[in-house]
Amino acid sequence: MPESPAAPAARPSPSDPVALSAEDGKLVVLARGARARVGAVEGAAVxxxxxxxxxAASVTLPSLAITALQLAVASAAAAGASRLEAAVVVTEASTLDGAGHAAVRDLSADAPVHLAAPDGTVLGTVTG
Known part of the structure; x- marks a missing residue:
């Protein structure tokens, strides 16, 4: 299967971690847990x-590489989700990966995507 070009990485805007809703805070906890459970580079929750x-956690196999956010979105879509309300990625990176961002936008044009450090500190939010 030919590779599709990935969207450019999105830069989150600075965000105050206290500003997260309780529901979005739960997503941070879930994403951190997914990452830690398997020692993955990143974890995500939607x-x-x-x-x-x-x-979900990122997966890198000889025949498959998928970001945590792509896998979380795919799991939601496979379960019948037609729209996303919010997403979180926990990673050491300073930007949101373009492929994961594009996957979220496939189901929602306006769902916030929060980028968090491994300790749970929210680094920023992408809204568009």
Whole structure:
């Protein structure tokens, strides 16, 4: 299968971690847990239109590489989600990966994507 070009990495705008809603704070906890459970580079969690949550870790295999955010979005879509309310990525990177951002935008044009450090500190939010 030919590779599709990845969207450019999105830079989050600075955000105050206290400004997260309780529901978005839960996503940070889920994403941190997914990352830590398997020692992955990144973890992610999303919440769909019904309030269901999906968490995932990045996967790198010889025949498959998928970001944590792509996998969380794919899990939501496979479960029937038609819209996302919010997403979180926990990573050491300072930018949101373009492929994960594009996956979120496939289901929601305006869901906030929070970027958090491994300790849970929110570094910023991408809203567009």
């Amino acid at each position: 919440r769909d239109q019904d309030g269901r949550t999906y968490a």
